Structure formats: structure tokens, C-alpha cells
Amino acid sequence: MSITIALPSKGRLKEQALEIFARAGLAVALPDDERTYRARVEGRADIEIAFLSASEIANEIGLGTVDLGVTGEDLLREKLADWETKAEIVAGLGFGRADVVVAVPESWLDVDTMADLDDVAAEFRLRHGRRLRIATKYWRLTQQFFSGLHGIQVYRIVESLGATEGAPAAGSADVIVDITTTGSTLCANHLKILADGVILRSQACLAASRKARPAGDAAIIEELRRSIAGAATG
């Protein structure tokens, strides 16, 4: 009986994940060589730790190659088709908070809501000879929110892999869907969040892969869920 837990391999997310694990009584013994991506938990031969990037963690949970992982809820929902059939959030961890939002230029004084944006998108082609362009790295979340929830069909997504908030000023897109914590980057780029434009309030979470596993492994996961959830709220 043993399970694999994937933790973020770098940055604040890694530190905070290790902190919460320590509080839950799971002291991760970091390897001497920082370039190693495997580790153990002291006194727990039944747990193996793998350090991966946060977005890889979401993918691996989806594939079932790791049992548990610490990653952003936004990544789970974005990376995995039908994520609920493949993964389950067993505990919110209270850090890594960020919102995925729809933001438009501040100068669009006539656009405060998704209904306003719907009006603008519908007439865009007629006025400008092209569809409204949305810069984002969140393809799936954007489609679900625009097409699924708000019935907005006519727009195009422009893939943006960084500095998305600069896309409107650069002329590569009209509006953006991006992640924000304080909103200050959006503000500095003269963008505003629509009143009903919060697609997801995301935070780091402990997620479990939904797959058939031996009862012993399931018991370990349940035990970890209790202790980590306790550490997150305590």
C-alpha cells in the first residue's frame, strides 16, 4: 500500500504546500540535491512525494498517475475535460487565492456586465469586419463561461501565454480573461473587471484522482484529507 502525492516544484506555492503539510504532521524530507524531484515524508513509508509544475499536477491527477496533488482549482478546471469525473477537490488550502475574470478596457464606459459585452460582441463583426477577440490562456473556462453560461457565441479566442493584460493595448485582442489576485495589474493596464465577470474564485487545493484503488490506499487518502483539511483551517 502506498500512494503518490504531487507537490508544486517551486515558488510560493511550494513553500506554502510544504508548510501546510508540516502543520498536518507530514514533514517532507527534502532531498539534499535540489534538482531531485522525488522526496519522502518522515516516518511514512507509504507516501511518496513527487515535485511537478502546478499545471502538470492537474494533468497527472486527471490521468491518475498520482493519487493526490496540490494545485490550483483553476488549473484542474482548465486542463481537464469533464474534470469532475477525473478529479475531486478534497480540501481547499486557503492560499494561492486568485480570481479568473473577464476584464475590458476602462474606456469602454458602456460595458459593465456580460449582457453589455454580449451586445458589443453581437455587433462587432458588422462594425469592424472581424469578431471580438478575447486574449486568454483559459480556453476551456472562457468557452464554458461565454458560450455555456451566457450564450455568447460570436467571439474568437486569441491564445496568450503571458502578459495577457497587455493584449488590448498591443492591439492583439479587445478584452481578456485572466487571473488576478488584487486587480492592481489590471488597473495599471487600464482594464476593469465586469460586475458579473468573475468566472472562478480559485485557490490552491488538495485534489484526489478519481480512480479505483485498494481499500488501504483509500484509507490513507481519507486520513490525509482529514489532517490536511484540519491544518488548512486551523
Add this chain to the structure above:
Amino acid sequence: MSTRYAQTVAADLAALFAARGAGIVEVPVIQPADPFLDMAGEDLRRRIFLTESETGETLCLRPEFTIPVCLDHIATRASTPRRYAYFGEVFRQRREGGNGFFQAGIEDLGDGDIARADARSLADAHALLSLLLPETRLAVLLGDQAVFEAVLAALGLPRGWRMRLARAFGSSEQLSAALADLAAPAPAGALAEPAASLVAAGDADGLAAHVARKMAQGGLSPTAGRMPQEIARRLIERAELRSVRLSPEAFAALERFLAIDVPLGRAAAELEAFARDARLSLGGALDRFAARAEAILADGLDAADIRYDAAFGRPLDYYTGIVFEISAPGAERPLVGGGRYDRLLTLLGAKEPIPGVGFSVWLDRVEQMADTAR
């Protein structure tokens, strides 16, 4: 569907196309993806097979024929009117079942006699199905975007509302959401000064200048996307819309209209009665509807099997007039979808407006029906 069935029906289809004056057009299986995504929206992305060329162009396996046929027509600068027939495989991603489907259809481009062209398209589709399913009683469902838009116009609704409702036509969920919103609009976010005063004064030029300054601050080009005048105009229009409510009379009239669902033979009279009771003048739209109904019935289709449903439509912005489906008893989904798309060719880059109407037969569904019948 099986290639065997495709081979079985190929000769019959070719003969029917020839008899009806539609020349077969060949369309490459691999197509640029942009026109499909531009027309149908990003949601289509999940349902088609995308790939990229070595040079970075986004390509896809054709998910349907209408757009490639129209693009081909524009590229070859073919004269109109012209009727294109097609027969071949299209590709869509599905969770279950196969990913390739056979379709056949006719696109009728550039015929200015709308009533006749509409009726002929429906008759073509009906004839094609009758050929493949000789024993089956077919049911036709017909809707009309133009009549709905005429009702909205006759109700005296402001332009912004008409646009919103016309967009939701064909989706009962979206339509009720839009109606609820119009009956009780959400409160406006407070506008900062000086914009609020400029809106109150209806000063479009002053407002545009203010927006232009804000755009410059934000580093936005005033010409690459939305323009200051456009934003100013919509801001004033929005303020006006929020000061009015959809009246109970207008709401009731819309409800009554959308509930109309009658055999085509009675549809024109029913619409007339509706317009008279609601004291609305539907003008040309009603005449055109009546002329088309007459043309359809003159083609010899059984009037009892054709229904007009006032709420039936497709929420895609290039459909402009008739939309229809043909189904058979026991079939889960329609065997044929068709409609008039007078805006499509200009959207695809045609220099002049070219009216178009066409239909597509889902041959896989037809094969299933034929199998069940045997």
C-alpha cells in the same frame, strides 16, 4: 454511416441533382478553420478536428459543406444564380460513435426570387428524402427569422432590445432570459463624472471626446477596435433603454406570437389574425411569408405534413429568413436541416450581397431509418 450505403445511393443522388439543375461541386476535405470558427463561434472548436499547417495556418477537416461551397463560389467569382450540389463526408468530434458522417445537399445562391427559391429548396430536400425513404411519411417544421424580427419592429421596441431578442430567437432559454431582463432591467452601474452629465445631456460628441481621452490614457488605438463614437453612442442608447420597460401588452403579444404552431396552410391567416388583434402592422414580412407558403404548397407537398412554429429558429447571426427541418416518425433527430442565409456570403467576403438558401441531409440518420424500415 457505411461507405456501402453511400455507394448504394450515390447514383440516385447524382440523378436527382442533375434532374433538379444542380451541378456537383467538389470541396477539399481539409479547410482553413477560421471561417467556421468566425461564423459559428468558438464553441465549435471543441467539436471539429483541428490541425496546423507547417506555416502555422489553422486547418480543419470540413465539419459541413455550406461554408466551403460559398467560399468556393466567391473565390471563382462564379455568376449567379447558381445551384451547387454536394455529397460527401464531414467530420465532427463526438464522445461516442463515429466521427465521420455523410451529407448531401444543395446550396442555391443568388436567386432574387426569395419565395420561389425557398420553396424549391424545401421541395429539393423533400424529394431527396422521399427518394431514399419512399415509404416514410415525412414531417416538415418551418420557422421564419424575418417574421419574428418584423414583430419586434412592429411592437416599437428600441433597436437595442430588438437586437438582443433577435439574437436569442430559436433558443427558448435565452429568449426567456432576455425577456425577463427587459421586463426588469438590472440597475445600471453608477457612471463617474463627467460621463454621467454628458450622457444625461445626450452630448454624443462631448462623450466621444471624453472616451477618446480615456482610450489614449489606456494606450488603446482609437481605430483598431471599438471607437470613441461607437462607445458614446451605445452609452446614450443604453441609458435610454434602461428608462423604459417592456410593457405588459408587448410582452403578452410576444408570448402569443411565439405560441403560434399551426399547419402551414393556416399559418398566414393565423399571423394576420395575430397582427390584427395585437394592432401590429407586419408589413412586407407577412406578404413574403404568405407568398412563400403559397409557393411551397404549390410544389405539391402535403400541406398537412408541414407545420409552422413561430418560435422555431437558429441562434446564428447569418440566418435571415426561412429555417426548416424534416424529420420522420421514430427518428430522434431531424434528417434534414436547411435555411436562408442572406448575410453569410458578405460575412465570408463577397463584395456584393448574394442571397442564399440551402439544406443538408444527414445520410447516416437516413440509413438508420432505412434499416429500421427493412
